[in-house]
Amino acid sequence: MTQPATLLAATDLSAPARHAAARAALLAAATGSALELLHVIETGPLDELRRLFAGEAAELEARLRGQAGEAMRQLAAEIGEAAGLSPAITVAQGLLLTEIAQRSDALDASLVVLGAHGANLVRHWLLGATAGRLLRTLRRPVLVVRQVPRGPYHAVLVPVDFSPWSLAAIALARRFAPEATLTLLHVYQVPFEGNLRLAGVEDERIQSHRIAAQQMAHARLHDLAAASGLAPGSYRAVTVHGDAAPRILEQEEEQDADLIVMGKQGLGAVEELLLGSVAKHVLTESHCDVLIARHPG
DSSP states (O other), X not given: OOOOOEEEEEOOSOTTHHHXXXXXXXXXXXXXXXXXXXXXXXXXXXXHHHHHTGGGHHHHHHHHHHHXXXXXXXXXXXXXXXXXXXXXXXXXXXXXXXXXXXXXXXXXXXXXXXXXXXXXXXXXXXHSTTHHHHHHHHOSOEEEEOSOOOSSOOEEEEEOOSSHHHHHHHHHHXXXXXXXXXXXXXXXXXXXXXXXXXXXXXXXXXXXXXXXXXXHHHHHHHXXXXXXXXXXXXXXXXXXXSOHHHHHHHHHHHTTOSEEEEXXXXXXXXXXXXXXXXXXXXXXXXXXXXXXXOOXX
């Protein structure tokens, strides 16, 4: 018998991080998936505790693990009752990112869910030097939850760049928000537009190139939708001119999106190293939840 897919929700047990666990429970129930909640007691603070309380360190560590286990059981019971499922719980000890990656691999998790407003659980990753390691290490879809979940997602924005990431992003949107209004967005630019102006090319000619680029982008959006199995009329196709990151955030507001689903928006070595500048900007500046696709290869 085939085992159900498993969602892994990491929590630091802060009040805002509970939103991520609750969202993970809703998604697990809706997709028939199993759910595991993971809390990591980090090595760094434990080392400091051992240094400060040498004689009592072992007893204090045991208390910390006991308190964490009890808090996790209470959290699992609360969100499980609301969603009609029974989440498993794991309390691990070690390096936060390493433990999440190892546990997601052990479960072959189909989605890793994180809270954006916990006690620096994700904020540090998104803004700090480990941002690139987050997705490279996990190699799984990652949902960053910002909003209090109040039911299924109702409006999903999928920015696409026609790279292999695009089909993966659409597939994720269909899987985890099948009833939502779906908007496919492509932000286009005229190649070397600034250089053309410096070279003295008239604005009328540049505008004509913009129109041609938009028409081509619109046609490619519909081709991409067809390739992903979307029926005509089941999605909106939006093309806008400009820089990708700010235009995506504008469309988040325009479409009243409560979820953005995207790939890392770039296939070069530098983009891979930096997580993808567009995805990183959206992760840090958007107001809604953001789901990042894994590499389709």
